[in-house]
Amino acid sequence: MTPSIITxxxxxxxxxxxxxxxxxxxxxxxxxxxxxAGHVHRGMEHLVMKRNLYQNITLLERLCSLCSNSHPSxxxxxxxxxxxxxxxxxxxxxxxIADEIKRISSHLFNCAIMAHIIGQxxxxxxxxxxxxxxxxxxxxxxxxxxxxxxxxxxxxxxELTPELSMYLGQRMxxxxxxxxxxxxxxxxxxxxxxxxxxxxxxxxxxxxxxAVVGPVARGSGIAYDVRKKSPYGAYDRLNFLxxxxxxxxxxxxxxxxxxxxxxxxxxxxxxxTRMPDGKSCADILPEIPAGETIAKSEAPRGELIYYLxxxxxxxxxxxxxxxxxxxxxxxxxxxxxGERVTDIPLxxxxxxxCISCTDR
Amino acid sequence: xxxxxxxxxxPLLQLYRxxxxxxxxxxxxxxxxxxxASFDVERIGCSYTESPAEADIVLVTGxxxxxxxxxxxxxxxxxxEPKITVAVGVCPISGGVFxxxxxxxxxxxxxxxxxxxxxxxxxxxxxxxxxxxxxVLLWRARRDGVLPPPVASQPxxxxxxxxxxxxxxxxxxxxxxxxxxxxxxxxxxxAIRFNEEFTxxxxxxxxxxxxxxxxxxxxxxxxxxxxxxxxxxxxxQDQKYHLTxxxxxxxxxxxxxxxxxxxxxxxxxxVAFRGTGREIDRLKSLCTECRxxxxxxxxxx
Amino acid sequence: xxxxxxxxxxxxSQTGEEPLIEWRSDRKGVLTGWCRLxxxxxxxxxxxxxxxxxxxxxxxxxxxxxxxxxRGVREIAYHFDLDGTTLTVTxxxxxxxxxxxSLTMIFRNADWNERELMxxxxxxxxxxxxxxxxxxxxxxxxxxxERLIPFSTFTNGAASKAxxxxxxxxxxxxxxx
Numbered sequence: 001m002t003p004s005i006i007t008x009x010x011x012x013x014x015x016x017x018x019x020x021x022x023x024x025x026x027x028x029x030x031x032x033x034x035x036x037a038g039h040v041h042r043g044m045e046h047l048v049m050k051r052n053l054y055q056n057i058t059l060l061e062r063l064c065s066l067c068s069n070s071h072p073s074x075x076x077x078x079x080x081x082x083x084x085x086x087x088x089x090x091x092x093x094x095x096x097i098a099d100e101i102k103r104i105s106s107h108l109f110n111c112a113i114m115a116h117i118i119g120q121x122x123x124x125x126x127x128x129x130x131x132x133x134x135x136x137x138x139x140x141x142x143x144x145x146x147x148x149x150x151x152x153x154x155x156x157x158x159e160l161t162p163e164l165s166m167y168l169g170q171r172m173x174x175x176x177x178x179x180x181x182x183x184x185x186x187x188x189x190x191x192x193x194x195x196x197x198x199x200x201x202x203x204x205x206x207x208x209x210x211a212v213v214g215p216v217a218r219g220s221g222i223a224y225d226v227r228k229k230s231p232y233g234a235y236d237r238l239n240f241l242x243x244x245x246x247x248x249x250x251x252x253x254x255x256x257x258x259x260x261x262x263x264x265x266x267x268x269x270x271x272x273t274r275m276p277d278g279k280s281c282a283d284i285l286p287e288i289p290a291g292e293t294i295a296k297s298e299a300p301r302g303e304l305i306y307y308l309x310x311x312x313x314x315x316x317x318x319x320x321x322x323x324x325x326x327x328x329x330x331x332x333x334x335x336x337x338g339e340r341v342t343d344i345p346l347x348x349x350x351x352x353x354c355i356s357c358t359d360r
Numbered sequence: 361x362x363x364x365x366x367x368x369x370x371p372l373l374q375l376y377r378x379x380x381x382x383x384x385x386x387x388x389x390x391x392x393x394x395x396x397a398s399f400d401v402e403r404i405g406c407s408y409t410e411s412p413a414e415a416d417i418v419l420v421t422g423x424x425x426x427x428x429x430x431x432x433x434x435x436x437x438x439x440x441e442p443k444i445t446v447a448v449g450v451c452p453i454s455g456g457v458f459x460x461x462x463x464x465x466x467x468x469x470x471x472x473x474x475x476x477x478x479x480x481x482x483x484x485x486x487x488x489x490x491x492x493x494x495x496v497l498l499w500r501a502r503r504d505g506v507l508p509p510p511v512a513s514q515p516x517x518x519x520x521x522x523x524x525x526x527x528x529x530x531x532x533x534x535x536x537x538x539x540x541x542x543x544x545x546x547x548x549x550x551a552i553r554f555n556e557e558f559t560x561x562x563x564x565x566x567x568x569x570x571x572x573x574x575x576x577x578x579x580x581x582x583x584x585x586x587x588x589x590x591x592x593x594x595x596x597q598d599q600k601y602h603l604t605x606x607x608x609x610x611x612x613x614x615x616x617x618x619x620x621x622x623x624x625x626x627x628x629x630x631v632a633f634r635g636t637g638r639e640i641d642r643l644k645s646l647c648t649e650c651r652x653x654x655x656x657x658x659x660x661x
Numbered sequence: 662x663x664x665x666x667x668x669x670x671x672x673x674s675q676t677g678e679e680p681l682i683e684w685r686s687d688r689k690g691v692l693t694g695w696c697r698l699x700x701x702x703x704x705x706x707x708x709x710x711x712x713x714x715x716x717x718x719x720x721x722x723x724x725x726x727x728x729x730x731x732r733g734v735r736e737i738a739y740h741f742d743l744d745g746t747t748l749t750v751t752x753x754x755x756x757x758x759x760x761x762x763s764l765t766m767i768f769r770n771a772d773w774n775e776r777e778l779m780x781x782x783x784x785x786x787x788x789x790x791x792x793x794x795x796x797x798x799x800x801x802x803x804x805x806x807e808r809l810i811p812f813s814t815f816t817n818g819a820a821s822k823a824x825x826x827x828x829x830x831x832x833x834x835x836x837x838x
Binding site (some may be wrong): 041210211226293311 | 770774
């Protein structure tokens, strides 16, 4: 059979963002893939060099709104490391809270879109409605439903009053039953299992070869989580399990995300219990000497790494980062090979791809 | 919600989304207006379409990257007249934080006519709905060949009704400003400018370039900038460049030599000295040179 | 030799050099290693040695700082993950006609990183299996960063200038206090 080549865009792929695939088909079976990136390329690695370290806190938060908090918090960690700033313990917990809130929202959005692709309209709306609990929570605490503006050099610039702490605790309580129910539905519902089990498989060895990260790696049995491997902030004092699955299919990745959302609820509760009183930000205008450093974190989609080099001014000499999605696109070649063309959107969604992150 | 009462006899107007290279924040919020009951666009007489040929209203997000420009313009061109275009978020309106990048070609009104702007980063769904309602009014007027109704005299009906700490537009108090320009320095969106004018130092904040992050407030030493919960900022295109907050810090003559200077704001003295005494009051109206002379001359040790 | 420092030292000495590695430990005990190779071509044996330690290529950073430019060189930092420890291996390249060997045979995820090196910088990656553009539109000239850095000489604020002119003329004088 002669292979044919089709181009798929965001509408066919059920993506919120423009990304295009060239898919090579034999009949309706995928035999090859070329990812055509760059549509959301905003030249951000160049822009950050034209902006000072303070401006970059806000600019980097706009890299991607689904993992928006991971960028300023990891970037600020890099600046703090170079400047030798000790972040107050309370701020470490407040950063973890912000990151985990974003993780729950991000994972739920991905699971919602998955239901949409499968054609489960009611479940789609149900997950979006549950996610609204998180959206309202973010707006009430941070003032915006997507971009939290939580971080600054030296700590955070938001506070949890006793009232807000209690409110957040209540909201987490509100999330527990729905998250348990979603986990049950996504892992046991026959209509979902039939579409997701054994689909888009990434075996463990390929996961290693392609160097995938985050829930994609963990769904293929690689128990790598930056919060455990390179602890930062408050995570060395928090208890949580690294969710893994071994089947490496669409179902496994969804299962990992939903278990992580449950763990995030627990992490936020632990933060609320253990967080000491005190300052939430060190010295507001620190000296930032020349230096270079690496800062890493576990963003919703996996390992995020920042490299920062400074020259003693408040402009970065070089600021580079690599987002988790960047690592996962290529593995689609393995996941899609031999699958039917109609399953492409579901498999693509299962890596929870972030295009604005990838393109920068 | 704000303006357009739902007219049951009208068919649903079709909304078509174009992502012009956005960070996905506005797009995710647009998705909530299709899925979350309380933000449902059907309540305001609209629904989403995947086909530009069926659309009445175009919603554009993102700063318009070089790479998507042709695709955006092609999709826009497929939408039949009469059409109304809404710029959702500050990126399509002004480029936001991405302006002046080699890879960004916006604002979108360089290439296609925009009718309604919805500032915010991202705007909350309520603000997006208000912008779409405005677009519906304009669409009907254009279809009927009449002038659009005047802008409602009360454009912010829900202001104050929201008790949450929504980060809305910034406010500025010139009496507290010391002209240190730290706000301008830390602003990623380039939304703040200081201009030295004949009578004083002018502060201008353009809300269509502001991403509502509040970093200016964080670094303002005297609290001259505050975050308000005013989030309903959707406006017609003719208001685009008028959406500013300004203030003038007037110059005053040095009490020594008469040269014009920016007087020290009381807020700075409060921050620096936790109050003032006679000596500080005397020195604060002097220019740097006169102050040096007088304080060295009057030095006691 | 269970210590990651010893293992990395031993692995990198397989390149034929005995590289000087600076190790730093942060307040949480997370280790980062920093080293420079004497020759750019040594990145290939270094990568081969690190894959033997189950290393993973995290990312590649090319940069051209003013101080390096004055020395007549550019730099590339390769960042490797060793189960939570990050090792940054830096090489220096000439400003003109810079070439590095592709690491794709060792780390297949070097692919996109190296395509970015080629489109954003004036760097050739030899032996790359797919040296097409990745992110940049074809209308943008190659080596975008090269032309635009250093930023002290680059002031393309044209869009901002045009917008602010409108803001100041349309609302500036009207609202004068």
